[in-house]
Amino acid sequence: MDRKTRLAAFIEAVWNLGDAAAVPTYLASAYTIHHDPGDPWEGRTLDPAGFGERLIQSRAPFPDQRFNVLRMAQDDDAVIMTWTWEATHLGDFPGFPATGKVIRMSGATAYGFDDQDRLTGHWQIADRLGVFQQLQANRG
């Protein structure tokens, strides 16, 4: 499987379906969140178990979340992916109780790989202001 195919499978199994048991299939033993403004784990290096905890906590307010991959491009040691995201706000989020309304986001992520094509970390940007404005509007 090439890196783009592996990355698409990781996004589907782990982030879209929430399967924490699939994490060790895709992750290196150390995964670093290099840059991800607003992510509580930004700057940390996680092992697959720690990543699984991040997955479960991140998905709790948005259990039906889906990333839609728009484009992937590869260089020597990374794949950069642009995406949109959609989720129903079903669980509480700091400062924003659940509303049952749909939230949309767009972003881009550069994923690093090791020589066994396992994920070593990411650098991510998302339109947090767009999300914040939707959460505010939904709170009424």
Add this chain to the structure above:
Amino acid sequence: MDRKTRLAAFIEAVWNLGDAAAVPTYLASAYTIHHDPGDPWEGRTLDPAGFGERLIQSRAPFPDQRFNVLRMAQDDDAVIMTWTWEATHLGDFPGFPATGKVIRMSGATAYGFDDQDRLTGHWQIADRLGVFQQLQANRG
């Protein structure tokens, strides 16, 4: 010149140095801003002259702005670039008068190319919330 080299030259001449006369060297006759939340030109298709106006208006509050390219990756018809940006807030921005303070931003952009390696448009995400928080804090 390959596409990554051309894109780096475009960023330097046009966005960093603000040379509107260099726009026709790099742009196709029609340039579409497919996705760029918060950009007043989002959704529009510009010719090189219109792009030059956008350049001048965009740079006015931040005349010393610099994009620092972190990574570029290429697929069949696009180059995706991750970047950081830094500028001194020297001109008025809607709702935020000039403060002379440095603003920092990070983002990612997918640039489309035609078969003559000219830029046909972009899809962009930036951390607008981070910029907004800095502008708010600087306003005091």
